[in-house]
Amino acid sequence: MEKIIVRGGNQLRGKVKVEGAKNAVLPVIAASILAGRGTSHIYDVPKLADVYTMKEVLRNLNIEVEYKDGIFQVNAEKALKTEAPFEYVRKMRASFLVMGPLLARVGKARIALPGGCAIGSRPIDQHLKGFEAMGATVEIGNGFIEARIDGRLKGAKIYLDFPSVGATENIMMAASMAKGTTIIENAAEEPEIVCVANYLNAMGAKVRGAGTGEIRIEGVDELVGAKHTVIPDRIEAGTFMVAAAMTQGDVIVEGATSEHLRPLVAKMGEMGVTIEEVENGLRVIGPEKLKPVDIKTMPHPGFPTDMQAQMMALLLQAEGTGVITETVFENRFMHVEEFRRMNSNIKIEGRSAIITGPNKLQGAEVAATDLRAGAALILAGLVADGMTRVTELKHIDRGYVDLADKLRALGADVERIVEETEEEIENLEAPAPLQIKSI
Ligand SMILES: CC(=O)N[C@H]1[C@@H](OP(=O)(O)OP(=O)(O)OC[C@H]2O[C@@H](n3ccc(=O)[nH]c3=O)[C@H](O)[C@@H]2O)O[C@H](CO)[C@@H](O)[C@@H]1O
Numbered sequence: 292m293e294k295i296i297v298r299g300g301n302q303l304r305g306k307v308k309v310e311g312a313k314n315a316v317l318p319v320i321a322a323s324i325l326a327g328r329g330t331s332h333i334y335d336v337p338k339l340a341d342v343y344t345m346k347e348v349l350r351n352l353n354i355e356v357e358y359k360d361g362i363f364q365v366n367a368e369k370a371l372k373t374e375a376p377f378e379y380v381r382k383m384r385a386s387f388l389v390m391g392p393l394l395a396r397v398g399k400a401r402i403a404l405p406g407g408c409a410i411g412s413r414p415i416d417q418h419l420k421g422f423e424a425m426g427a428t429v430e431i432g433n434g435f436i437e438a439r440i441d442g443r444l445k446g447a448k449i450y451l452d453f454p455s456v457g458a459t460e461n462i463m464m465a466a467s468m469a470k471g472t473t474i475i476e477n478a479a480e481e482p483e484i485v486c487v488a489n490y491l492n493a494m495g496a497k498v499r500g501a502g503t504g505e506i507r508i509e510g511v512d513e514l515v516g517a518k519h520t521v522i523p524d525r526i527e528a529g530t531f532m533v534a535a536a537m538t539q540g541d542v543i544v545e546g547a548t549s550e551h552l553r554p555l556v557a558k559m560g561e562m563g564v565t566i567e568e569v570e571n572g573l574r575v576i577g578p579e580k581l582k583p584v585d586i587k588t589m590p591h592p593g594f595p596t597d598m599q600a601q602m603m604a605l606l607l608q609a610e611g612t613g614v615i616t617e618t619v620f621e622n623r624f625m626h627v628e629e630f631r632r633m634n635s636n637i638k639i640e641g642r643s644a645i646i647t648g649p650n651k652l653q654g655a656e657v658a659a660t661d662l663r664a665g666a667a668l669i670l671a672g673l674v675a676d677g678m679t680r681v682t683e684l685k686h687i688d689r690g691y692v693d694l695a696d697k698l699r700a701l702g703a704d705v706e707r708i709v710e711e712t713e714e715e716i717e718n719l720e721a722p723a724p725l726q727i728k729s730i
């Protein structure tokens with residue numbers, strides 16, 4: 292079993308470069324399915340488990356994909372298959388983003404039903420509402436969702452009940468090749484939506500208003516492969532910013548874009564962290580004493596839920612009481628139990644966590660219950676007394692490239708090791724069955 296071992300106490304110093312954004316690259320790769328002609332070249336693609344899962348999803352759809360040196364090439368000219376089985380969707384919910392492009396290209400998609408996950412039930416009703424408004428019929432059965440349309444999707448006015456990131460992307464991609472104009476109202480405004488829209492436009496689409504609450508898409512007959520660079524990962528950047536702040540460090544986070552990180556920069560500033568714009572990024576200097584703040588997660592430009600767990604790690608160090616209210620996902624506090632194992636004082640009341648600090652954290656064996664929870668536990672380990680062992684690294688690998696190595700390069704005492712479990716040791720010690728070869 293692999294583990295990340297952290298020994299607390301080191302201040303972080305130096306420079307770290309962030310990768311391309313996971314939450315932009317996954318929909319961008321899905322959007323490539325729309326190109327009936329030509330090869331797309333996507334740049335700054337991070338070596339994440341989710342990227343490899345997306346590669347397999349596309350390969351399974353009879354699409355040619357190549358991924359080398361951060362460049363992802365896609366050619367979707369051949370006849371497409373239309374099914375994404377559970378083995379992929381289970382690993383990564385973003386697999387569902389192939390539904391919109393498949394419907395638009397070939398009028399049919401059959402995707403395994405995603406189901407819930409550690410952070411909430413995560414329904415997809417808003418995606419389906421959009422496809423139905425564009426004329427598709429949707430059937431659910433045997434663990435699959437099947438959507439079909441005879442001929443082309445038709446442009447429609449679609450009001451989202453909640454500004455869902457995935458639904459906005461899926462509908463925007465489908466609408467790019469629909470007949471007529473689609474308007475998405477109450478659309479998600481995340482920077483990743485703008486990145487996908489820019490890519491669609493480079494492919495020949497006519498998408499306007501991405502990054503605002505109303506997106507207008509005039510459908511076109513055909514899209515062609517294009518070149519596109521993925522935006523930097525604001526959540527990875529934010530994770531390093533918190534690491535610097537927690538350890539009274541001084542770190543330049545290259546690729547951190549203040550425009551994408553406004554809520555985080557504001558809240559960290561309120562806590563007493565110094566954040567300066569420098570060439571190509573942000574410099575973060577941690578104070579001796581952190582002040583507590585209240586945080587409420589919201590759709591962009593509100594505070595991102597994907598930084599909630601990391602900010603909880605930071606609040607554990609603040610002097611006084613801070614409250615974090617999670618409004619985006621109904622069950623995104625799984626890390627609280629793990630923080631408690633590290634001797635922290637956190638109370639949960641409904642959708643809020645009340646954190647009273649400063650906490651004298653102690654190293655412990657803890658499990659990454661989801662991607663950002665895993666990162667947050669490593670952050671807590673950076674200031675804990677003694678050794679913290681973080682397990683369930685598969686979650687962390689979905690969204691961070693070489694996290695332990697990058698933190699070590701900044702001076703942290705962090706390593707990733709393979710440590711056999713007792714069961715694995717027993718299996719290793721069992722004598723191999725005798726092989727008798729006949730001569
Ligand atoms: C790959 C990717 O980009 N993932 C991000 C994306 O996830 P994802 O696109 O899944 O998140 P959504 O914005 O869709 O979900 C936000 C909320 O809306 C609900 N909902 C969503 C769709 C729907 O049809 N019905 C519905 O009720 C969800 O259950 C959740 O409570 O945005 C989230 C919110 O910023 C981030 O945490 C994820 O990191």
Ligand SMILES: C=C(OP(=O)(O)O)C(=O)O
Pocket residue numbers: 314384385410597662663690
């Ligand atoms: C929740 C996240 O991702 P996903 O939607 O891919 O599960 C995340 O990136 O924190």
